[in-house]
Amino acid sequence: MPAAVAAVDEQTGLIKKGAWQLVAAHCGGCHSLQLVTSNRGDRQIWLETIRWMQERQNLWQLDPQTEDQILTYLADNYPASAPRRRKPLAAHLLPTN
Numbered sequence: 001m002p003a004a005v006a007a008v009d010e011q012t013g014l015i016k017k018g019a020w021q022l023v024a025a026h027c028g029g030c031h032s033l034q035l036v037t038s039n040r041g042d043r044q045i046w047l048e049t050i051r052w053m054q055e056r057q058n059l060w061q062l063d064p065q066t067e068d069q070i071l072t073y074l075a076d077n078y079p080a081s082a083p084r085r086r087k088p089l090a091a092h093l094l095p096t097n
């Protein structure tokens with residue numbers, strides 16, 4: 001498999017790297033993990049998302065080590081800088097009118 005293509009777990013849709021099983025265990029109970037994988041953020045944004053769920057949505061406290069591993073996983077695999085749109089089409093591929 002080319003190194004650039006990350007393996008994705010079929011059941012959860014999570015990129016199988018690092019602490020993905022922790023994320024599967026802690027983040028799929030209330031909503032689909034697709035909600036997780038379809039979001040993007042740097043570490044701070046993911047932290048704020050977790051804090052918001054803890055304050056408003058009954059997310060349990062994560063022990064500091066678990067939280068750290070989850071944040072690292074999310075920021076590494078679903079980062080804010082990931083391109084979310086394809087590149088624009090080249091001019092010669094655009095229709096003429």
Ligand code: HEC
Pocket residue numbers: 023026027028029030031035036039049050053057058059060070074
């Ligand atoms: C105790 C229940 C619960 C758990 C566990 C939980 N969440 Fe959530 N989360 C929610 C609720 C409720 C929402 C709002 C859902 C909606 O808007 O449909 C939400 C929304 C989200 C969103 C979307 C936020 C937005 O801005 O729209 C993301 C991303 C997210 N959760 C990530 C996670 C991650 C990562 C974990 C694991 C650390 C996690 N969730 C675990 C309850 C939970």
